[in-house]
Amino acid sequence: MTTLKNLTEDTTTTRTLLHEAIPITGSIVSGTYNDENIKNYTHGMLQSVYDYPYLSSSANHIFDITTGISTQSPLYSSITTVDAQQAKKKNIYNQMAQLLVGYDVTGSVLQFDEDGNIIAGGYKIDDAIIVPFSRLLAKDEIKKESFSLELGVDSLYAQPLNKRITISDVSASTEYRVNSPVGEYGILYATQSAAGVGPYLNQTSEHTASIGGSTYWYAGLLYYQAGIMVLTASVFGDQLRTAGIGGVDLEYLTGSSTTETISGSITGSTIQNIADGFRHRIYNLQFNNTTELNSTIYFCRANYNEFNYSSNPTYLENSRVRVKNQASDAPVSYITTVGLYNDNNQLLATAKLSEPLKKTPSNEFTLRVRLDY
Amino acid sequence: MSYYKLKDNDLFINTLEAYPDVKFYIQSVSIYIDDEAYISGTTSDNILGVPRNYTSLYEYNINRSGSYLDVLDDPNPVIYPYVIKNGSKSSFKNITDETYNTAYSVGDEIPSTYNLSASITRYYITGSNVSTASFGPDSFPITGTQNFYFRALKNTINYYKYLSPHYDYDMINTGSAVNMITIPSIFYGSRIRKGSVNLKYYITGTLAAQASDYRYNGELVQVSGTTTGSVVGVVLYKEGFVLLSSSLPIDGNNIEYEQVSQSAWTRFGYGANDGKGLGQNHLLTSSASPLSASYVLEFQGTNKVQTMTMLCKAPEGELNHSNNPTYLKNSTKSWEANSSGSVSYVERTRHIKNIVSASYNDIEPPMQKETYISKIALYDKDRNVIGYAKLATPVRKTEAREFIFKLKLDL
Numbered sequence: 001m002t003t004l005k006n007l008t009e010d011t012t013t014t015r016t017l018l019h020e021a022i023p024i025t026g027s028i029v030s031g032t033y034n035d036e037n038i039k040n041y042t043h044g045m046l047q048s049v050y051d052y053p054y055l056s057s058s059a060n061h062i063f064d065i066t067t068g069i070s071t072q073s074p075l076y077s078s079i080t081t082v083d084a085q086q087a088k089k090k091n092i093y094n095q096m097a098q099l100l101v102g103y104d105v106t107g108s109v110l111q112f113d114e115d116g117n118i119i120a121g122g123y124k125i126d127d128a129i130i131v132p133f134s135r136l137l138a139k140d141e142i143k144k145e146s147f148s149l150e151l152g153v154d155s156l157y158a159q160p161l162n163k164r165i166t167i168s169d170v171s172a173s174t175e176y177r178v179n180s181p182v183g184e185y186g187i188l189y190a191t192q193s194a195a196g197v198g199p200y201l202n203q204t205s206e207h208t209a210s211i212g213g214s215t216y217w218y219a220g221l222l223y224y225q226a227g228i229m230v231l232t233a234s235v236f237g238d239q240l241r242t243a244g245i246g247g248v249d250l251e252y253l254t255g256s257s258t259t260e261t262i263s264g265s266i267t268g269s270t271i272q273n274i275a276d277g278f279r280h281r282i283y284n285l286q287f288n289n290t291t292e293l294n295s296t297i298y299f300c301r302a303n304y305n306e307f308n309y310s311s312n313p314t315y316l317e318n319s320r321v322r323v324k325n326q327a328s329d330a331p332v333s334y335i336t337t338v339g340l341y342n343d344n345n346q347l348l349a350t351a352k353l354s355e356p357l358k359k360t361p362s363n364e365f366t367l368r369v370r371l372d373y
Numbered sequence: 374m375s376y377y378k379l380k381d382n383d384l385f386i387n388t389l390e391a392y393p394d395v396k397f398y399i400q401s402v403s404i405y406i407d408d409e410a411y412i413s414g415t416t417s418d419n420i421l422g423v424p425r426n427y428t429s430l431y432e433y434n435i436n437r438s439g440s441y442l443d444v445l446d447d448p449n450p451v452i453y454p455y456v457i458k459n460g461s462k463s464s465f466k467n468i469t470d471e472t473y474n475t476a477y478s479v480g481d482e483i484p485s486t487y488n489l490s491a492s493i494t495r496y497y498i499t500g501s502n503v504s505t506a507s508f509g510p511d512s513f514p515i516t517g518t519q520n521f522y523f524r525a526l527k528n529t530i531n532y533y534k535y536l537s538p539h540y541d542y543d544m545i546n547t548g549s550a551v552n553m554i555t556i557p558s559i560f561y562g563s564r565i566r567k568g569s570v571n572l573k574y575y576i577t578g579t580l581a582a583q584a585s586d587y588r589y590n591g592e593l594v595q596v597s598g599t600t601t602g603s604v605v606g607v608v609l610y611k612e613g614f615v616l617l618s619s620s621l622p623i624d625g626n627n628i629e630y631e632q633v634s635q636s637a638w639t640r641f642g643y644g645a646n647d648g649k650g651l652g653q654n655h656l657l658t659s660s661a662s663p664l665s666a667s668y669v670l671e672f673q674g675t676n677k678v679q680t681m682t683m684l685c686k687a688p689e690g691e692l693n694h695s696n697n698p699t700y701l702k703n704s705t706k707s708w709e710a711n712s713s714g715s716v717s718y719v720e721r722t723r724h725i726k727n728i729v730s731a732s733y734n735d736i737e738p739p740m741q742k743e744t745y746i747s748k749i750a751l752y753d754k755d756r757n758v759i760g761y762a763k764l765a766t767p768v769r770k771t772e773a774r775e776f777i778f779k780l781k782l783d784l
Binding site: 014015016017019021023025027028051052056059060314 | 415435
């Protein structure tokens with residue numbers, strides 16, 4: 001029998017955090033698909049990376065790569081050729097900075113700060129490699145202290161992954177920053193990777209912090225809700241990286257006959273070329289994301305003397321209750337569905353049981369109905 | 374920027390009903406969904422990460438392999454979801470209470486997998502299983518797991534008797550075989566569209582028989598072949614079942630199905646995830662040929678999408694002023710600067726920029742207030758922006774023009 005009961009104190013709301021582990025192997029973004037999963041655009045302002053050749057309908061966009069340069073950068077005035085896209089690099093930096101960092105009291109766009117402490121000043125990130133992750137992967141936010149990027153820093157372009165550093169948001173679960181217009185962000189630090197022998201990081205660098213007694217090198221910023229990584233180009237330069245690994249400057253890019261350092265790339269190459277070089281040096285990238293699931297739980301209680309009859313036509317046989325042979329027999333019903341009604345007794349939703357529950361006057365149930373949204 | 378309230382005739386909520394085509398082609402125990410071929414990946418047999426014959430529900434792990442257990446060892450490991458065990462007792466459906474309580478400690482990751490899939494499944498319910506046993510007041514088959522699935526549909530089948538007398542459990546369950554094909558709702562949405570079901574039975578590539586529900590009442594009527602005109606089965610539109618009970622031969626040749634026999638509608642879909650292989654455990658008779666039948670099951674699903682339509686009016690003589698700084702002339706000359714003294718603050722006069730097009734360079738046309746409408750914002754009752762509609766190109770709004778912008782929102 002359909003009976004309506006008021007839910008008074010029988011509802012509660014919960015929030016569940018669902019995570020995903022996202023591994024991105026370096027060979028996927030550079031190598032396996034012969035760059036058929038890399039989309040370049042005629043505007044030349046960014047490069048899109050897919051997890052499969054992008055002409056396939058199955059391919060998913062995973063992240064973009066672009067480059068920005070601040071007008072405060074010493075390299076800025078060295079960009080003289082049209083191919084080096086000075087204006088576009090500057091506009092990208094400013095666009096990203098005003099979105100992610102904001103403005104000062106005079107209305108000027110603030111620069112990316114390497115330790116996130118804008119008021120204290122300190123070093124700024126002048127030349128940045130910016131990686132916005134797809135919303136498909138970042139979901140509501142990147143999980144703090146789950147990010148890890150292993151980069152090859154060997155000088156030789158042909159075998160860049162022989163010497164590697166790891167960039168991670170170590171200690172970010174407690175040490176994240178909140179002074180961004182787009183939410184929380186963490187500091188990315190570089191450390192020596194297990195591969196090869198070191199040290200590959202500049203031991204006399206001024207861009208270091210001590211965490212838990214260990215030295216870490218400032219490498220960039222990770223915006224968790226926005227899903228954007230801002231990496232300082234210095235991870236490929238001598239400010240962070242030990243000068244002259246392998247005996248020569250880092251060959252960030254290589255053409256048919258020439259090689260370029262990271263500084264030379266920023267001042268002389270296109271954004272697309274810089275993105276190619278960055279992909280070429282990704283050994284492994286992984287992070288976890290978070291999705292918030294909000295739920296309302298309705299506790300639907302069937303007391304011993306309730307819901308023992310049914311208005312289902314099959315409940316009757318020859319105008320008698322089918323399950324009772326004599327008047328003293330206990331009624332029986334099978335609960336299959338719980339309906340949720342609004343104030344006007346209009347049915348809003350139904351919850352189905354995987355199998356019917358036998359309900360008699362000798363038992364009671366509390367059915368937990370969860371509505372996710 | 375001005376606010377306008379949407380009135381009754383400015384806002385509609387409609388339901389858009391779409392009928393997507395779905396096609397299953399079954400051949401040699403393989404299923405091709407919507408004629409899509411399988412793509413082998415470098416790290417997985419099927420780039421979608423699900424078994425062949427199935428569609429991937431997430432299409433998330435493209436050409437990835439392995440499970441969450443060996444995620445570090447694979448060349449292109451999978452993405453997997455997990456929750457962290459805590460006081461909220463949230464978990465995945467496939468984690469039993471016992472596993473949840475015993476296998477994980479608080480703070481542990483409880484992993485799951487994204488490689489969920491769906492496909493049609495054929496159940497061949499034989500006569501011996503159907504009729505040899507009894508249970509309870511009615512005669513029910515109890516042997517064979519598949520029979521329980523069919524038995525569970527008894528009330529549902531009989532309920533639709535108002536559509537056709539062929540919706541009769543006892544008529545379908547005649548004691549011989551019943552061919553039941555289940556279709557997951559991911560393929561058809563809220564219901565299979567009436568009149569769209571089409572079954573084609575090919576033998577060695579030639580169409581031997583075809584059945585359709587062209588009467589729109591759920592009856593599957595043979596429309597070509599030897600027994601044209603006869604009802605060979607029924608469709609449960611909302612539940613996603615095709616029930617075929619006709620064992621009349623549609624072709625004279627023997628083919629190796631479950632048993633070597635002539636083709637009939639009860640054999641339709643042989644090999645569709647029914648556990649049958651190309652070669653059965655019996656020897657071919659001299660008069661039988663290896664499996665050479667193929668099948669097409671096609672229909673239209675029903676997807677209902679609620680859409681909200683809003684008519685946003687830009688009346689004559691309104692919306693011709695903008696608060697955009699570029700709307701005003703940008704002349705900040707010293708004699709036009711704001712002046713302030715000990716008792717007053719006087720803002721300088723700012724002039725609206727005249728952007729009226731003129732045919733001559735040296736004569737300024739008469740001033741008209743014009744704006745370019747580039748976007749429309751939707752606000753809630755507390756004037757919080759809850760949505761934007763952007764125009765492909767800005768629309769020139771003069772005082773003499775009026776526009777109605779039609780905004781559509783899928784709910």
